[in-house]
Amino acid sequence: MHDDIDFDQILNQYRSDPFEYIDVRTSHTGLLQFRAKEEDVVEGVTGEWQHIKGTLLFELERERNIKPVHSSVIGVVSSIERSLEGKFVEAGETVMTIRHPLKKREIIERILKNVLSIFPAPERAKYFFAMDIQSRIDKHGQRSISIKPNDEILTMSLMKRDTPVSYQGAPGIIHSVYFEPGQTIDQGQPLLGICSEDTLPLIQKIIARVKAEWD
Amino acid sequence: MEHTRKRLAKCEEGITYLCQIKEGSDWGNLSGLTSKLEGLKNSFYDYSEEQFSDEVSQLEESLTFLTERCQEDISPMDRVRIVRSPLRFSLKDILENVYEDYTELGGEGEANIDPAMVVAKANILRRVKNRVFTQQVMVIGHEKGHGEEYRNGGSSKPWGNEKALRFMQVAETEGIPIHCYIFTPGAFPVEEYPGAAQQIARNLYAMAKLRVPIVSIISEGGSGGAEAIGLSDLRLMFSHGYYSVISPEGAAAIEGRVKDGLKAPKELVEQCAEHLKITAEDNLELGTIDRIVEEPPLGAKHDDFAFFKKLRYEMMRATDEVVLRTKSLRAFRAYELKLKKSDDDDSTMEVDADTTIHIDINWELNADERKRLIALRAKKYREMASKAYCSETNRFNDFWNSACTKTAKVYYTITYDILKRQQKQVEKVIKEVSGEGSSFLKRLTAPFSAAYDFVVHKPAGRGIVRQSSPSPRQEAxxxxxxxxxxxPLANEDRTITCPNSLKSGCKDLWIPDLYGEFCGVCENCGHHFPxxxxxxxxxxxxxxxxxxxxxxxxxxxxxxxxxxxxxxxxxxxxxxxxxxxxxxxxxxxxxxxxxxxxxxxxxxxxxxxxxxxxxxxxxxxxxxxxxxxxxxxxxxxxxxxxxxxxxxxxxxxxxxxxxxxxxxxxxxxxxxxxxxxxxxxxxxxxxxxxxxxxxxxxxxxxxxxxxxxxxxxxxxxxxxxxxxxxxxxxxxxxxxxxxxxxxxxxxxxxxxxxxxxxx
The missing domain is CATH 3.90.226.10 (2-enoyl-CoA Hydratase; Chain A, domain 1)
Structure with missing residues (x-):
């Protein structure tokens, strides 16, 4: 897989522009009133339970119901469609763009998304590593475990019944584990990130570089 | 020299205490005293023993003068600071000094289900005519500790209140009185089971009919937390304590609409403490307590042993009073107790007064006395705050209302207690007889009906019981x-957004529909608008x-x-x-x-x-x-x-x-x-x-x-x-x-x- 990806190019791209540009669109029609200005710093949703709303961006009034729209991410307002101020807008119209500075973790996640193959949860259940895999992890660490298709790697515990889960996908080693044993995982959520053995040194090198180079 | 050094240490404690009460050394000549104390401490070896003793005496005199001045114009907020001082006596001090011996129940020190709530079974001594009687009591109260953090400042958690209730029931089983000591700024407000509110409610519900005498005494009575162990037959209060619906700081934050994370201004807090009438005198006047237990000037501290002696006497006298009220034969003993009370009222501040009770009163109650105890408790609370609301009082109306109530009482007693009971008895007998009769008949007719069923085929579904449909009136x-x-909320021509719209994808609701047809309920997620x-x-x-x-x-x-x-x-x-x-x-x-x-x-x-x-x-x-x-x-x-x-x-x-x-x-x-x-x-x-x-x-x-x-x-x-x-x-x-x-x-x-x- 890594033959297709030019890591230098990806890194340069993030280095030259370490931002994500998020378009803010209207959820429905209505009269638009901006409450934020260009170059305003906006806060995203915060709080332990994501219960504190972000900065108010604009208000959309439909049938005398004024609906405030808050920023979902932290960043800076990079552009605003000023021509729409006080006008009636359609649903789904882009009214402003927020420049969101990417964090080290986000960059690593994005790069890993390109190189790792994700093994998702087949059911909403609790997952555990198969006994032999777990003992090998305990002994040598997860990155020393190589797996191939049809290997029984996990045990799915659902309603007190344990079902073995076989791996389907390209052979490789377990790079990332996205679940805690015994915790309920929703269907489709990532369980494991797998990469081929020869990609691993390159991935580690890139992660190390991102960690070292980004603040 | 050692004795003088101890006196100096005592002076230092006194000055620190005054600084705590007055929140700093700006009041009176406190700053002068502090600097003099520092000077004496630093030049301890420069003085001769006599000179040093004179200096300390001067310091003591000045401190006594300041203490008296502070006591004279003591404000409600000063009292709040007194009860919060780590130098003030706590429940452990009371257990050590008021009771003969005790065993802590439900935990010890930090190894405790809730260290803020202490329960102990204790013995208290009574001397009558050179004979000593030991009486058992269940002591329940909040322990603030002297700066012990794990005590949580006496703020009891729901499971602490549950512990208190459990041992109140033990006291009830054993028939021994309960002494409750309230030293709490308020309950610890967590909802986890059994839940702060629900547990206090359970405590109150149980205490309302607890069949043993309960005496409570308040030092720091913080609202609901205090009530969790405060429902009692006799409520006492320390003269320097406070009993309030909310802490003055909390009241100031509400009144001053102080923003989250900020502190209310000091003046507003003082004002709120004044307005809330939280002192012992105020509460006695309002009738929420029965008596005040006097403390030495600026409140008792953990080493005021004369005060503890007085407290022991007060608690015994209060328990005696509660017990005597339930007895039919009590006139002379009650008179003796009353006589003693009036003697003490004349010398309230003198803690050295005769603090022994020379009469023997058994604290065990028989069934009738227990009934009387509960009835008296109910009466006491029924009469509380009866002058704190407005009502139109008119002699004719009062007479008319009382006549109506009495007539209704007679009518309902006849209807329910006499006629209905008789009717129920008759119905019960008829039911029994008819049940017996039908069983007897069934036995007799069983062979014949079995033969009949065999010959005549039973239609299917005969055994199915039809569900009773609602009556037409019920349907109507x-x-x-x-x-x-x-x-009237429906009279607005606009839409409204459901608070769950982002999560549940609810569409905007048209207000006339929402408050009309939908009864204020979001048709998508079921959210109820007020x-x-x-x-x-x-x-x-x-x-x-x-x-x-x-x-x-x-x-x-x-x-x-x-x-x-x-x-x-x-x-x-x-x-x-x-x-x-x-x-x-x-x-x-x-x-x-x-x-x-x-x-x-x-x-x-x-x-x-x-x-x-x-x-x-x-x-x-x-x-x-x-x-x-x-x-x-x-x-x-x-x-x-x-x-x-x-x-x-x-x-x-x-x-x-x-x-x-x-x-x-x-x-x-x-x-x-x-x-x-x-x-x-x-x-x-x-x-x-x-x-x-x-x-x-x-x-x-x-x-x-x-x-x-x-x-x-x-x-x-x-x-x-x-x-x-x-x-x-x-x-x-x-x-x-x-x-x-x-x-x-x-x-x-x-x-x-x-x-x-x-x-």
Missing amino acids: LALEFGDTYTS LEYKWYLNNLFDRDSIQEFNKKIGAGNPLNHPILRKKLQPVKNETKRESANITFQAKVMDVDLIVTMLYSDFRNGTVGAAEGEKFVRACELAKLQRKPLLAYVHTTGGIRIQEGTMGVIQMPKCTVAVRDYVDAGGLYIVVYDNNSYAGPVASFLGCSFYQFAIRSSRIGFAGHRVIRDTTGQDIPPDYHSARNALKRGHIHGIWDRRDFRRNLHQALMTMGGRNLYYR
Whole structure:
């Protein structure tokens, strides 16, 4: 897989522009009133339970119901469609763009998304590593475990019944584990990130570089 | 020199104590004293023994003078700081010095289910004519510790209050009196099982009928936390203690609308402490306590042994008094005790006065005495705060009301206690006889019917029992629901967004639809938008069945609080009602019931003396008329702060009344709606066996801010939601507003049975 990806190019791209540009669109029609200005710093949703709303961006009034729209991410307002101020807008119209500075973790996640193959949860259940895999992890660490298709790697515990889960996908080693044993995982959520053995040194090198180079 | 050094150390302690009370050394000549003390400490070896002793004597004199001056113009806030001082005596000091010996129960020190609540079985000595008698008591109280952090400042957790209740029941089993020492700034406001509010309610409910003498004494009486062990036969208070509905800082934060994370200004806090009437003298005047136990100037400290001697005498005398009241043969002993009391009143400050009781009073009670004890307790609380509300007193009206009550009493006694009981007995006998007869006949006819069934083929489905369909009248009544009244909120031509729209994808709702056809319920996610109380009055009960009573009992301003002075009359004019509690007789699908309803428009449904009195009277009427009692809480913001302890006392007062009603066989159902918080939930509402909530309502003890300030932790936004209350076992079901009438009827029939008055 890594033959297709030019890591230098990806890194340069993030280095030259370490931002994500998020378009803010209207959820429905209505009269638009901006409450934020260009170059305003906006806060995203915060709080332990994501219960504190972000900065108010604009208000959309439909049938005398004024609906405030808050920023979902932290960043800076990079552009605003000023021509729409006080006008009636359609649903789904882009009214402003927020420049969101990417964090080290986000960059690593994005790069890993390109190189790792994700093994998702087949059911909403609790997952555990198969006994032999777990003992090998305990002994040598997860990155020393190589797996191939049809290997029984996990045990799915659902309603007190344990079902073995076989791996389907390209052979490789377990790079990332996205679940805690015994915790309920929703269907489709990532369980494991797998990469081929020869990609691993390159991935580690890139992660190390991102960690070292980004603040 | 060693003795002088000790005197100097004592002076230092005294100066530090004064600085704590006056919040710094700016008051009086405190700064001068502090610098003199520092000087003496630094030049300890420069003086001769005599010179040094003279200097210390001068310092002692100045300190005594300052202490006296401070005592003369002591402010309520000074008293708050006195009780919070780490130098003040705590429960452990009392256990060590007042009682002969003790064994701590339910934990020890830090290894404790709740170190803030200490329970101990203790012995107390009584000397009569050179003979020594040992009497056992259960000592229950808050332990602040002298700076021990794990004690949590005496703020007891729900499981601590549960421990207290458990050992109160042990005392009841063993028939020994309970001494409660209240040293708490308030309960620890967490909802986790058993829940702060619900546990306090359970404690109050149990204490209302605990069959042993209870004496309580308050040093720091912080609202609900204090009431959890405060319901007693005799309530004492230390002269430098405080007893309040809320801490002065909390009251100032509310009054001054202080933003989260900021502190209220000092002057406002002082002012609030003044307005809330929190001192022992104020409380004695208001009738929330029975007696004051005098302390030395500026309060007793952990090493005031003469004070502990006096306290032992006071606690014994109080217990004797409670026990004697229940005895038929008591005249001489009561006289002796009274005589001693008046002697002591003349020399209140002299703690060295004769502090022994020379009469022998057995604290064990027989069955009749226990009954009398409980009746006296109920009477005591019934009479509390009886002058703190407004009512039209008119001799003719009073006479008429009393005559009506007496006639009703006779009528209902004849109907239910005599005729109904006879009727029930006759019905029971007939049922028994007919049951016996039918069994006998069945035995005789069994072979013949078996032969008949064999010959004649049975049609299929004969054994299926048909479900009874509702009567036409019931159907008509059910249909009537919602036809009569539409909320005025529906008269607005606009849409509204459901708060769950992002999560559940709810579409905007058109207000006339929402508040009209949908009864304020989001048709997608079921979120309940608040509706005014009138909607329930019109849609919940049978048409024209509501008969309001005690309408004239109105909220007053017993403490002459400036906020109530300004705001009470306008709210009365606006709502055209006199209090936040509406009490009425009504019918739900032809079932008669008494309803008490706290509603939001009147000071956010807060409970004061008037609301409490109306609740008690509703209980009494329900008991008299043998009807079920429904407490529908449209909204309650807790106890009305501006009524101070007159409000707090409604917690035990109403709980005692409702316990009396339930014990007489009544069915008490509570339904929470919108927001229900604090005192009422922690007493007469939370004690109900049957509690339900309307969807989207919130139930709890303290709000987010108080929890964050007290526990130092943030709580999730849905912490108080009805669903979480259901998960914690505080309520038994969540009802949809549109099914309220049907669910209520079902609950009445299920919980109450055919006769509703279930015993």
